[in-house]
Amino acid sequence: xxxxxxxxxxxxxxxxxxxxxxxxxxxxxxxxxxxxxxxxxxxxxxxxxxxxxxxxxxxxxxxxxxxxxxxxxxxxxxxxxxxxxxxxxxxxxxxxxxxxxxxxxxxxxxxxxxxxxxxxxxxxxxxxxxxxxxxxxxxxxxxxxxxxxxxxxxxxxxxxxxxxxxxxxxxxxxxxxxxxxxxxxxxxxxxxxxxxxxxxxxxxxxxxxxxxxxxxxxxxxxxxxxxxxxxxxxxxxxxxxxxxxxxxxxxxxxxxxxxxxxxxxxxxxxxxxxxxxxxxxxxxxxxxxxxxxxxxxxxxxxxxxxxxxxxxxxxxxxxxxxxxxxxxxxxxxxxxxxxxxxxxxxxxxxxxxxxxxxxxxxxxxxxxxxxxxxxxxxxxxxxxxxxxxxxxxxxxxxxxxxxxxxxxxxxxxxxxxxxxxxxxxxxxxxxxxxxxxxx
Numbered sequence: 491x492x493x494x495x496x497x498x499x500x501x502x503x504x505x506x507x508x509x510x511x512x513x514x515x516x517x518x519x520x521x522x523x524x525x526x527x528x529x530x531x532x533x534x535x536x537x538x539x540x541x542x543x544x545x546x547x548x549x550x551x552x553x554x555x556x557x558x559x560x561x562x563x564x565x566x567x568x569x570x571x572x573x574x575x576x577x578x579x580x581x582x583x584x585x586x587x588x589x590x591x592x593x594x595x596x597x598x599x600x601x602x603x604x605x606x607x608x609x610x611x612x613x614x615x616x617x618x619x620x621x622x623x624x625x626x627x628x629x630x631x632x633x634x635x636x637x638x639x640x641x642x643x644x645x646x647x648x649x650x651x652x653x654x655x656x657x658x659x660x661x662x663x664x665x666x667x668x669x670x671x672x673x674x675x676x677x678x679x680x681x682x683x684x685x686x687x688x689x690x691x692x693x694x695x696x697x698x699x700x701x702x703x704x705x706x707x708x709x710x711x712x713x714x715x716x717x718x719x720x721x722x723x724x725x726x727x728x729x730x731x732x733x734x735x736x737x738x739x740x741x742x743x744x745x746x747x748x749x750x751x752x753x754x755x756x757x758x759x760x761x762x763x764x765x766x767x768x769x770x771x772x773x774x775x776x777x778x779x780x781x782x783x784x785x786x787x788x789x790x791x792x793x794x795x796x797x798x799x800x801x802x803x804x805x806x807x808x809x810x811x812x813x814x815x816x817x818x819x820x821x822x823x824x825x826x827x828x829x830x831x832x833x834x835x836x837x838x839x840x841x842x843x844x845x846x847x848x849x850x851x852x853x854x855x856x857x858x859x860x861x862x863x864x865x866x867x868x869x870x871x872x873x874x875x876x877x878x879x880x881x882x883x884x885x886x887x888x889x890x891x892x893x894x895x896x897x898x899x900x901x902x903x904x905x906x907x908x909x910x911x912x913x914x915x916x917x918x919x920x921x922x923x924x925x926x927x928x929x
Contacts, residue, residue, distance in 0.1 A: 492546070495525070495563040497537065497556050504557040506530045508550050513563065517545045524638060526550070526562060536638060543567040633660035641665050687722075709804035720866040725902040728861040731914040733921040735877060736892045741924050749822065759797065760821035762849060764927055765920040766872060767793045767814040770847055773913055775905060777846050779867040784903065796845035796865060797825060799832040806832045807865060809845040853877060853894070862899050870900040872917070894921070 500506070510527035513519060519539045526537040547564040550556060632655075633641070633648055640662055641648040651668045653660035695701050706714070738761055749756035770777040770793050778787045793814040796807040808828040813821065831837050848865040851874040862873040877894035898914050905913075920927045 491567045493541065493543075493565055493567050494561055495539065495565055497558050497560045497562060498540070499558055500528070500535060500537075503528075503530050503535075505555045506535075506557065508552055508554045508556060509534070511548060511550065511552055513539075513545050513548060515545055515547055519543060519545055519565070523632070527638065528556070534639060534642060537562070539565075541565065541567045632658055637662055637665065644669055707803050709801070709806060713805050716866075717863050720863055724864050724866060726861070726864060726899055727902045727905075727907065727910060728897050728899045729907075729910040729914050730859055730895070730897045731918055733894050733896060733918045734882070734891050735894045735921050738921055738924050738927075739877075739892050749819065752819065752823075754819060754822045755826050756818075756822055757825075758853070759825055759849070759851060760818045761921070761924075761927065762851070762872075762874065763795055763797070763810065763813050763821050763825075764818065765917055766795060766847060766849060768920060768927070769913055769916050771814060772916060773909065775909060776870045776900070776913060778869060778904065780869070780901070780904060787904065790846050792846070794844050794846045796842075796848040796868075797829070798848065798850040799829050801833045801835070803835060806837060806842070807845065807848060808832050808837055808841045809843065811844065847871070849874065859895050859897055861897060864899050864901055869904045870898060870913075873897040873899065 506528040507530070508526060509529045511525075512527065513525045519525060519542065521540065521542045522538045524536040525539050528535050528537060543565040545563055545565055548562070549564070550560075550562045556562065632653060637660055638648055641651070641660075644665060646665055646668060648660055648665070651660050651664050652658075654664050655661045735758075739758070742756055742758060742761065746756045774789055775787070777793065778789050780786070781788060792812060794809050794811045795813045796809045799806050799808060808831070810821065810824055810828065816824070828837070828841065831841070845865065845868060847868055848862075848871040850862045850871060852860065853874050853876045855876070857875045859875055860873050862871045864871050873896060875895045875897075877892050879890045880893045881888040882891040882893070896914070896917070898910055898917075900910055900913075
């Protein structure tokens with residue numbers, strides 16, 4: 491028997507907007523199954539079907555405004571018996587908060603395969619971020635009004651949720667599990683690809699004037715990708731300090747001529763390397779690396795230090811091994827040999843592997859302070875700036891002293907602030923008193 495489906499008594503509401511149409515022509519509908527969702531400025535409500543049957547025609551669409559008694563659909567009723575109105579309690583509006591959508595992670599542009607540093611393991615391609623389900627406003631899902639309201643509060647399109655209840659009915663637990671799965675997929679994609687960080691928009695600079703595009707050097711491409719990964723994955727903290735190197739510089743100059751007779755260029759770096767080696771032995775947390783799951787520390791008994799070298803092709807970091815077992819002259823000779831090969835482009839993969847700690851010195855160029863990026867998988871790096879003569883109060887008067895500013899960047903997952911200060915303070919003491927360094 492054909493019958494009209496009209497808006498039942500919905501209380502003191504009129505001209506209410508239709509926000510969801512849950513039926514379409516040809517659908518089989520059970521009695522009390524939701525067929526429309528209405529939303530006023532005060533509440534959201536479900537409109538149930540008064541009878542079981544087949545929908546022959548839908549008379550409303552999303553965005554329409556309807557009131558009590560308005561025709562919403564035509565239906566062939568399965569039972570020719572009297573049509574029973576919906577229970578009053580099923581149509582009472584329930585106040586609800588505005589939907590808060592579960593935002594998808596922004597999609598990142600496809601990037602070319604990352605180039606690897608010598609000896610670095612190949613990275614597996616990252617999975618694409620999970621694509622959120624498209625919203626459907628005219629589909630059908632079996633769920634109670636309370637479950638539908640719960641889904642709207644979480645911003646979930648209930649038509650995309652698979653029901654686990656009787657006859658595929660969607661339950662509250664199904665909604666919760668759906669949200670957990672979407673969030674977990676987004677977190678995994680963001681962690682592996684960095685897609686949570688919006689890309690810098692591409693700009694046509696030629697519209698502002700004449701331009702020329704020059705390919706980035708191979709070394710800069712490799713080091714750039716490595717530094718980007720380190721910056722994104724390591725929570726950096728940088729500690730600043732100054733060291734009085736007046737006596738050390740005097741000692742270096744006194745031995746400079748003797749070193750030259752041996753064919754060795756005596757710079758400040760070997761002294762700095764010795765100081766760092768002693769500090770790493772004293773504070774082994776700085777001579778460690780996190781495991782891949784970030785749950786354990788790999789403690790190293792050897793002390794290998796990487797030295798950043800400025801080359802015509804870009805920054806390179808050759809590694810000097812067993813620094814704690816070598817003297818100043820030995821370190822100076824090895825540093826001179828490795829730096830020369832780095833500038834000539836003759837370093838092998840083995841020359842840049844196995845570092846425990848890195849030093850980046852800009853003292854020969856200038857600057858006051860800077861914040862170096864930790865050279866993962868190491869957990870700390872020392873940055874050195876140009877030393878300068880400064881007046882220092884000695885308790886009775888000011889006297890000129892050679893003061894060297896330096897900075898320590900470290901992985902805050904491994905090193906806390908107190909440890910960072912202890913490390914820089916220890917380095918300061920070693921550099922300020924040459925006797926401590928030579929012990």
